[in-house]
Amino acid sequence: MTTSFALLGLLEDSARHGYDLKLAYDRRFGGAKPLRFGHVYRILAQLVRDGLVVATGVEPGAGPDRKTYAITPAGVTDLERWLAEPEEPQPQLQAVLFTKVMVALMSGRPAAEYLDLQRDLHLARMRELTTARRTAPPRDALLMDYQLFHIEADLRWIDHAAGRLDTLGGSAM
């Protein structure tokens, strides 16, 4: 799901063929886990079926698929909706949080607003957990501690990223 939106974000930047899209994804989001070609084409096929992406032509050149893809207005709307919605706090959110900030920065959208919304939701979840922990049996309280520490780690990253937006906006993109 997150990968689909990352690809939409890259296609909003410019129309690309699948190979180019994979390289751009790996460069910006891949880190230690590059996308497989098959996965890129499966996602593209799904995005085309959903009307979020359209095939605009075929580039000359070697290779199995030189079809060029572009984002549709419906794709832009979907991307904006995704960016505007904070994610439910839960462990292992780092990929989606990171992707949202990167997509916002590379598209010139207000990443700080996204981070503020996300911070509010994370803090609200931490308040709920802290209140629930007060009356929870010890074993449940320990699990809540685990969740609290993970959400706190996200929050520290959110604050750190917010503090670095000025420098990230220009050079890193």
Added chain:
Amino acid sequence: MSDTLLTARDLHKQFGVTEALRGAGLTVRAGEVVAVTGPSGSGKSTLLHCAAGILRPDRGEVVFDGHRLDTLTDRQRSVLRREQFGFVFQFGQLVPELPAVENVALPLLLAGRSRPAAMRAADAWFDRLGLPGLQRRLPGELSGGQGQRVAIARALVTGARIVFADEPTGALDSVAADEVMELLVRTARDSGAAVVVVTHEARVAAFADRGVRVRDGRALP
């Protein structure tokens, strides 16, 4: 709102060339717990110190219980702080030469309470805060968490209506920090006191009913 206890409006405070507050505000309702968060240097501690009458803002007003705080004389503000406010800081607030129970009794003695009455009142807080038998220990003989519990007792012993806590768990590990926050919030609620806690730790802020974020000297709801 009718239950508003303290309102700080449009506070400005400058230290040399540094503008610490640039129009910050804060509202505290009776009995609520408010967390003030923000990055280092954002002005959150200065906001607390101005709201609590420790610092006088350059501009803006602080109203406590219907009365302007920022226009009081230093002496009047000292009396108000001693009788109506309690304070818990990161460290350094306990008098090292005095046993724990006398540290708790100190605000009562300064307010003119007799020594036996002050000591009795102070003594009662030790069981309440999980510190039985530690009354005669010197601050240097207490753990960090125990020292903060003594500080909480001292903050509430006068019947304070607001406790201002500035990074109260900053020097504690996470288990002691949770215990101190749990006690601070519970005992303040039992006493009917509001709490304003300045912290950079989200886990501490999560004990509050609501949060106020300070950025570049301004407060965001």
